[in-house]
Amino acid sequence: MFYDDDADLHALDGKTVAIIGYGSQGHAHSLNLKDSGVDVVVGLRPGSDSVAKAEANGLRVLDPAAAADAGDVVMVLVPDELHGKVWDEIKGGLEPGNLLLTGHGFSILYGLIEPPQDIDVALIAPKGPGHMVRRQFLEGSGVPGLIAIHQDATGSAQRIGLAYAKGIGCTRGGVFETTFKEETETDLFGEQAVLCGGASELVQAGFETLVEAGYNPQMAYFECLHELKLIVDLMYEKGLAGMRYSISNTAEYGDYTRGKRVITDQTRAAMKQILAEIQSGAFAREWIAENNAGQESFRRMRAEQAGTQVESVGKDLRSQMSWIDTAFHE
Ligand code: NAD
Ligand code: MG
Ligand code: MG
Numbered sequence: 001m002f003y004d005d006d007a008d009l010h011a012l013d014g015k016t017v018a019i020i021g022y023g024s025q026g027h028a029h030s031l032n033l034k035d036s037g038v039d040v041v042v043g044l045r046p047g048s049d050s051v052a053k054a055e056a057n058g059l060r061v062l063d064p065a066a067a068a069d070a071g072d073v074v075m076v077l078v079p080d081e082l083h084g085k086v087w088d089e090i091k092g093g094l095e096p097g098n099l100l101l102t103g104h105g106f107s108i109l110y111g112l113i114e115p116p117q118d119i120d121v122a123l124i125a126p127k128g129p130g131h132m133v134r135r136q137f138l139e140g141s142g143v144p145g146l147i148a149i150h151q152d153a154t155g156s157a158q159r160i161g162l163a164y165a166k167g168i169g170c171t172r173g174g175v176f177e178t179t180f181k182e183e184t185e186t187d188l189f190g191e192q193a194v195l196c197g198g199a200s201e202l203v204q205a206g207f208e209t210l211v212e213a214g215y216n217p218q219m220a221y222f223e224c225l226h227e228l229k230l231i232v233d234l235m236y237e238k239g240l241a242g243m244r245y246s247i248s249n250t251a252e253y254g255d256y257t258r259g260k261r262v263i264t265d266q267t268r269a270a271m272k273q274i275l276a277e278i279q280s281g282a283f284a285r286e287w288i289a290e291n292n293a294g295q296e297s298f299r300r301m302r303a304e305q306a307g308t309q310v311e312s313v314g315k316d317l318r319s320q321m322s323w324i325d326t327a328f329h330e
Helices: 024-035 050-056 064-070 080-093 130-139 157-167 180-195 197-212 217-246 249-262 265-280 282-292 296-306 309-319
Strands: 016-020 039-043 060-062 073-076 099-102 120-126 145-151 175-177
Touching: 016 024, 016 064, 016 080, 024 039, 024 050, 024 130, 024 157, 039 064, 050 060, 060 064, 064 080, 073 080, 073 157, 080 282, 099 157, 120 130, 120 157, 120 180, 145 157, 145 180, 180 197, 180 265, 197 217, 197 309, 217 309, 265 282, 282 296
Parallel strands: 016 039, 016 073, 039 060, 073 099, 099 120, 145 175
Antiparallel strands: 120 145
């Protein structure tokens, strides 16, 4: 693990960092680096809504090609599926010895970006959403992160990469060294099987089971969605045994005896299959094809899922929960 003392912000002295994109990660990286004293330029398409936001935050904005030209370090923080298109616009701006960074290994691992041999290529991935990267930086802590080096033409890819990680606050929480392959495959697996796909379907199925059995949907929402955060917070702070220490003995007994009936051997086999599709590149090919086809089924699924009962019930209930801070999620 690399911490603050292992990284030197001076590695970025005299260098300009270009951040392409100003979404979840882009705004957090840009603002944290600026607050760390780094010269930052943001690359956005003219006419993008984000231009006004970035300028209001005191950042210099250029179009992506000009930003990459100005940047000695160029971080691509647009959605993964657009990396190929954006790379075509910015590749002319990466001179020999420049450092190309991404926040996720997908586009390099699956060939959407094919960098020339004479530049450095690395990955700096905070292990948290952008609003947390910004919030924790302002609070004096930092989201832990990953670093991986794909190409080291200059011999300083790691030194400059770690300086970048320090500038966004990641070395406060610790930066772990990995490879593009490991970061991408574990990230995709985690989000598909556990964090996003697995957890969303678990919530949905639990909610529907209670509602179909005639229970009040608001009760079902609290039990199957709202309380999940309270349990996950305990896991995050103390691990599984620590969480189980805090729940009742009744809940703990139900956990040991019923959990394996929900996550069955069949579920584990499905997880193995999901991992195999990631490792073979089948998932990446499917997602790239979906994008080439205009994201038609992606948009349909998004609309379908947003229209479910757990969503409408939750929207009403959350509007009464003044403590839920939505400001950082925009
Ligand atoms: P996002 O969807 O929040 O933001 C993307 C931004 O890209 C938009 O706001 C827009 O400003 C910009 N953009 C879109 N098309 C563009 C174009 N053609 N040219 C220039 N700019 C354009 O994306 P995100 O979630 O911040 O993800 C960015 C990268 O960070 C991805 O590689 C992702 O895998 C990675 N990442 C995200 C998270 C996360 O929690 N969101 C965590 C770690 C890594
Ligand atoms: Mg350049
Ligand atoms: Mg991911």
